[in-house]
Amino acid sequence: MFVSRDLADHGISRDRLRRSDIATLGPGLYADRNRDFTEPELARALCAKYSHLVLSGVNAARVHEMPLPPQLSTWDPAAPMSFTTSLKDARPHPMIDLHFSRVEPHEVRTLRRGNHTLQILSRVRTWLDLASIVPLDYLVAAGDALVRVPRPNLEIGRTGAYATLAELEAAVAAYPGLPGICRARKALELIRVGSDSAQESRARLAMVFAGLKEPRLNVPILDEHGRIVCSPDFFWERERVVGEYDGDYHRTLDAIERDRAKDFVYADRGLEVFRLHIRDLPLLPLNAPDDVVMRALGNSRAAAVAQRALRRRTRIACGPTRS
Numbered sequence: 001m002f003v004s005r006d007l008a009d010h011g012i013s014r015d016r017l018r019r020s021d022i023a024t025l026g027p028g029l030y031a032d033r034n035r036d037f038t039e040p041e042l043a044r045a046l047c048a049k050y051s052h053l054v055l056s057g058v059n060a061a062r063v064h065e066m067p068l069p070p071q072l073s074t075w076d077p078a079a080p081m082s083f084t085t086s087l088k089d090a091r092p093h094p095m096i097d098l099h100f101s102r103v104e105p106h107e108v109r110t111l112r113r114g115n116h117t118l119q120i121l122s123r124v125r126t127w128l129d130l131a132s133i134v135p136l137d138y139l140v141a142a143g144d145a146l147v148r149v150p151r152p153n154l155e156i157g158r159t160g161a162y163a164t165l166a167e168l169e170a171a172v173a174a175y176p177g178l179p180g181i182c183r184a185r186k187a188l189e190l191i192r193v194g195s196d197s198a199q200e201s202r203a204r205l206a207m208v209f210a211g212l213k214e215p216r217l218n219v220p221i222l223d224e225h226g227r228i229v230c231s232p233d234f235f236w237e238r239e240r241v242v243g244e245y246d247g248d249y250h251r252t253l254d255a256i257e258r259d260r261a262k263d264f265v266y267a268d269r270g271l272e273v274f275r276l277h278i279r280d281l282p283l284l285p286l287n288a289p290d291d292v293v294m295r296a297l298g299n300s301r302a303a304a305v306a307q308r309a310l311r312r313r314t315r316i317a318c319g320p321t322r323s
Helices: 039-049 057-063 123-130 136-147 165-174 181-190 198-209 253-268 290-298 301-318
Strands: 022-026 029-032 081-085 096-100 108-113 116-121 228-230 234-236 241-245 272-276
Touching: 029 039, 039 057, 039 081, 039 108, 039 116, 057 081, 057 116, 057 123, 116 123, 123 136, 123 165, 136 165, 136 181, 136 198, 136 290, 165 181, 198 234, 198 241, 198 290, 198 301, 228 253, 234 301, 241 253, 241 301, 253 272, 272 301, 290 301
Parallel strands: 081 096, 241 272
Antiparallel strands: 022 029, 108 116, 234 241
């Protein structure tokens, strides 16, 4: 992927551009037909040609690896890329979905690779822009992912959260008229530190919208020597109930064995465990209103499974009534 100004650096003449192995993607924008280009590569090339552009929206969210609904999680190279600019006289381009918006310097990140740099909206500003694109549950999931504190044994090189709740609150306050701002305000009230995945976030929301007591998230359970033996996705300490969301990686034989061993640990400590799966949560349209999302999750099988476990433990704790 290269632009006109890169021809000399690549040793490519103007005549060379006419050969069949070079594809012209747009005015002054070229690619090698013998290899697929990636979403960040195309974004960098467009930024190299139009320096006033800042990658935004769903494209920025994917580059930042933020959780998105399945309908938006895969890049379509034929779809225009979302860019934001503050230049009112910027010209339209067939490969660009152009948005005109105020962008503050602290809201832009620069990603460098080779001779090209990619101007991209920060994760916090991208989250705010997603409020007009994704339904409430995935906006909360994206917020959970930003405030999540990484685990030292799982993520090398990152020790802090991508953002704080205070930073998200400040972003919402700074753009009172932005499309989707009401949803962003509602999401702020629902974001929690502790979820390890989007589906864990959605499962938690299902419980909250069903009116259940909110669980603690990934809290370490210690043995008699103070060592961590497990960290359940959901933990109701008083009720002695734990819940686990099992994603695709739980389907391997090794994962099944680990989950079985974990269930024995829970049983030894008098904890009741329930497990949730992807089919326990509804997949909602991108344009689903907030009340529809709340009702669908609150009435989901995930909420019902958690509710049964909590009720069962409540009955056990109370014991049989005496006549």
